Structures are given as structure tokens and as C-alpha cells.
Amino acid sequence: MSIVDEFLQANNAYAAHFQKGDLPLPxxxxxxxxxxxxARLDPARILGLEEGDAHIIRNAGGRAADALRSLVISEQLLGTNTIVIxxxxxxxxxxxxxxTIHEKVKKELSADADHIAFLPFKDLEQSVRDDIAFLRSSPLIPQSIEIRGFIYDVRTGKLQAVE
Ligand SMILES: [Zn+2]
Incomplete structure (x- = not known):
């Protein structure tokens, strides 16, 4: 069975017991x-979130610059007032x-991705601080929005706050 067939089978089981069809959009x-x-990080399980509770925006690294569009929509149109990184x-x-990745794309794809900042980082805690600072300094994120940052330990399942 292909992975997509497995998904469809899983969805049949999910929909058979689905009871959350009346949740509001915000x-x-x-x-x-x-x-x-x-793939090892499941925000809903880590944070105890259910359907309808939160927006979950994901990208490589959880980088803020890559998520700004979604965050503005989340806050301005759908009423969120807290960001958790x-x-x-x-x-x-x-x-x-x-x-590294610019060169790999050239070699493997004969294409140019030099205009894309892939946003890798060398220091994990600093990457969280940088993303908090990026959002704090953005005119698109009001000062009234609470922003908190955490590092999730994939070995223990625990969160560590980054100040
Ligand atoms: Zn990662």
C-alpha cells in the first residue's frame, strides 16, 4: 500500500468518529x-492542544521570517494574541x-537558489532569541502580542524556556 493509501485508510477511521465539525474559525x-x-516534534501533543485551540505554523527551523505572513493573518484576522516559538x-x-544548500541546489538541480535565505543557524538558543527579536522589532507585530520562546528536547520531551 502506498503512503497515500495508508492516509486514506487512516482518514476513514478518523472521520468515522469525528465530532468536532462545529468549531469556530478563530x-x-x-x-x-x-x-x-x-518529524519528532508534535506541537499539539507537546502543548496539550486540541482541534480548534491554536494556529500551528511550521517550517524548517520554526523561523519567524518565514512565518510573518501567517502570523499577521493569525493576529489581525483571527484574533490570536500570543506567539509561542x-x-x-x-x-x-x-x-x-x-x-551548502545553494551549492547543492546548483549541483543537483542545475538551478539557482542563491536568492533564498534558508535561515540555518549555529546556536540553538540564539536562534530562538533572534526570532523573538525579529518579531519584536517588526512593525507588523504589535507590542501587545506576547511572544515566548522554547527549546524542545527530542530525547526527553521537555520544554526549556529561552529568555
Ligand atoms: Zn528542526
């Missing part, structure tokens, strides 16, 4: 979670540089 807990796309130990973003 997130009930007024929070947007910005998390890395890492979730980076994690053993992140793939610690393993390469922009030069």
Missing part, C-alpha cells in the same frame, strides 16, 4: 505556535549553511 486559546517541521535539540538547521 483559535479558542488565541495562540499561534511557530514550530520547526521536524518552538525550536528543538538536534535540529537539521544546525547542520548546514546557506552556501
Amino acid at each position: 483559535p479558542a486559546r488565541k495562540v499561534a505556535v511557530l514550530a520547526c517541521m521536524d 518552538l525550536h528543538h535539540t538536534d535540529c537539521g538547521m544546525l547542520t548546514f549553511t546557506d552556501d
